[in-house]
Amino acid sequence: xxxxxxxxxxxxxxxxxxxxxxxxxxxxxxxxxxxxxxxxxxxxxxxxxxxxxxxxxxxxxxxxxxxxxxxxxxxxxxxxxxxxxxxx
Amino acid sequence: xxxxxxxxxxxxxxxxxxxxxxxxxxxxxxxxxxxxxxxxxxxxxxxxxxxxxxxxxxxxxxxxxxxxxxxxxxxxxxxxxxxxxxxxxxxxxxxxxxxxxxxxxxxxxxxxxxxxxxxxxxxxxxxxxxxxxxxxxxxxxxxxxxxxxxxxxxxxxxxxxxxxxxxxxxxxxxxxxxxxxxxxxxxxxxxxxxxxxxxxxxxxxxxxxxxxxxxxxxxxxxxxxxxxxxxxxxxxxxxxxxxxxxxxxxxxxxxxxxxxxxxxxxxxxxxxxxxxxxxxxxxxxxxxxxxxxxxxxxxxxxxxxxxxxxxxxxxxxxxxxxxxxxxxxxxxxxxxxxxxxxxxxxxxxxxxxxxxxxxxxxxxxxxxxxxxxxxxxxxxxxxxxxxxxxxxxxxxxxxxxxxxxxxxxxxxxxxxxxxxxxxx
Numbered sequence: 001x002x003x004x005x006x007x008x009x010x011x012x013x014x015x016x017x018x019x020x021x022x023x024x025x026x027x028x029x030x031x032x033x034x035x036x037x038x039x040x041x042x043x044x045x046x047x048x049x050x051x052x053x054x055x056x057x058x059x060x061x062x063x064x065x066x067x068x069x070x071x072x073x074x075x076x077x078x079x080x081x082x083x084x085x086x087x088x
Numbered sequence: 089x090x091x092x093x094x095x096x097x098x099x100x101x102x103x104x105x106x107x108x109x110x111x112x113x114x115x116x117x118x119x120x121x122x123x124x125x126x127x128x129x130x131x132x133x134x135x136x137x138x139x140x141x142x143x144x145x146x147x148x149x150x151x152x153x154x155x156x157x158x159x160x161x162x163x164x165x166x167x168x169x170x171x172x173x174x175x176x177x178x179x180x181x182x183x184x185x186x187x188x189x190x191x192x193x194x195x196x197x198x199x200x201x202x203x204x205x206x207x208x209x210x211x212x213x214x215x216x217x218x219x220x221x222x223x224x225x226x227x228x229x230x231x232x233x234x235x236x237x238x239x240x241x242x243x244x245x246x247x248x249x250x251x252x253x254x255x256x257x258x259x260x261x262x263x264x265x266x267x268x269x270x271x272x273x274x275x276x277x278x279x280x281x282x283x284x285x286x287x288x289x290x291x292x293x294x295x296x297x298x299x300x301x302x303x304x305x306x307x308x309x310x311x312x313x314x315x316x317x318x319x320x321x322x323x324x325x326x327x328x329x330x331x332x333x334x335x336x337x338x339x340x341x342x343x344x345x346x347x348x349x350x351x352x353x354x355x356x357x358x359x360x361x362x363x364x365x366x367x368x369x370x371x372x373x374x375x376x377x378x379x380x381x382x383x384x385x386x387x388x389x390x391x392x393x394x395x396x397x398x399x400x401x402x403x404x405x406x407x408x409x410x411x412x413x414x415x416x417x418x419x420x421x422x423x424x425x426x427x428x429x430x431x432x433x434x435x436x437x438x439x440x441x442x443x444x445x446x447x448x449x450x451x452x453x454x455x456x457x458x459x460x461x462x463x464x465x466x467x468x469x470x471x472x473x474x475x476x477x478x479x480x481x482x483x484x485x486x487x488x489x490x491x492x493x494x495x496x497x498x499x500x501x502x503x504x505x506x507x508x509x510x511x512x
Binding site for chain 2: 017018019020021022024025028029032033036037046051052053054055077
């Protein structure tokens with residue numbers, strides 16, 4: 001991990017930070033848009049397109065399979081067909 | 089210097105002017121969890137207000153990548169550093185005492201440290217009313233510098249390049265922070281102006297710079313902690329966000345005299361923004377307005393929190409904090425209410441879920457809502473907690489009491505045909 005250089009005008013660029021959970025970050029973002037009604041294909045596009053830097057960074061770091069599995073897992077978590085009690 | 093009451097700090101504080109409050113206050117809530125930094129808000133503002141000569145570097149609304157980014161560069165790191173230095177010099181610590189939480193006067197407890205006004209008074213050189221600094225031209229010049237890389241069209245109309253960014257990447261957590269003028273209750277820009285050119289409108293609390301009185305001393309630029317007043321070299325006066333006040337006044341013919349949300353709010357693609365007006369009493373406290381969505385989110389559910397409340401200006405922009413970010417970072421940015429806010433957002437109550445559906449459902453400002461209960465549609469254990477969802481319908485009403493929006497928690501979906509360019 002690069003250490004911050006206080007005399008570097010771009011001292012915060014590309015510096016890793018302690019703590020934080022990248023997997024949870026990816027899950028939260030997926031969940032937000034899935035709950036807005038986005039399809040799996042739309043969600044995958046959100047990760048694949050470089051215009052959306054945050055989600056695309058996850059895509060580059062973790063790969064296509066990771067994102068596909070993530071979307072499937074979050075879909076399963078919120079899917080009405082797989083819920084504990086079913087529709088009331 | 090008189091004492092004024094700042095409910096976000098849970099105590100009185102020094103401010104150069106005695107308390108005098110507007111009848112209502114411009115305020116907004118941003119849900120950070122949903123923002124993907126598409127910058128549609130930024131461009132909506134830019135194309136409306138700051139497209140002229142001398143305004144090239146001005147972004148009254150901007151979205152920056154945290155923890156790295158800032159416009160102007162490192163504005164909050166610099167401010168926090170100045171505040172830390174001021175505390176160190178007098179041997180004090182800037183701490184919150186959340187145990188003193190009590191009702192509407194102290195919802196986050198009490199801040200024991202110094203605000204930017206108090207820190208300015210504690211220094212040897214009292215050349216500032218509020219602690220601050222004036223950013224350099226270099227710091228203003230590059231919004232989102234090294235934060236996110238835009239993708240161009242490769243000279244082919246309507247065809248985006250799919251090549252990834254090659255700039256240094258952030259190998260860690262991050263999130264996007266949406267920023268505009270907070271139209272603070274105790275504005276540092278207003279207090280810093282030696283000309284008395286900055287004023288807070290009594291009808292809606294919007295903070296404006298009188299362009300006729302301003303002589304461009306730039307004291308507001310240096311002492312606003314959020315760095316939202318900006319100097320225009322071509323006119324030699326300062327400018328800032330005007331909260332799209334013609335829209336707030338209902339002057340846009342589209343809304344038939346009903347107050348309308350600002351350009352940046354109305355343009356939000358991710359549905360993260362909700363803006364309105366809250367009622368203010370003579371003592372500056374928010375009057376109870378239980379079914380105003382902003383009152384509910386900030387004062388009842390406490391899911392939305394002020395940005396850097398420790399600065400002491402009582403900002404009127406509130407944020408639902410991002411769930412995935414380490415708590416100490418969020419607590420520094422939004423104060424001690426973070427844990428409660430995230431818990432409530434992660435497992436939203438029936439009412440909160442309905443109110444979240446109001447975000448970006450209408451361009452008109454929602455002054456009151458009603459919820460019509462619907463059937464339970466979902467019940468299961470989420471992250472170890474039993475949670476139910478109801479397909480309630482929420483109805484929003486305008487200032488004059490007309491129904492302006494009706495939306496259900498489970499919205500009917502319309503898929504835009506893929507022949508349109510912006511279908512994804």
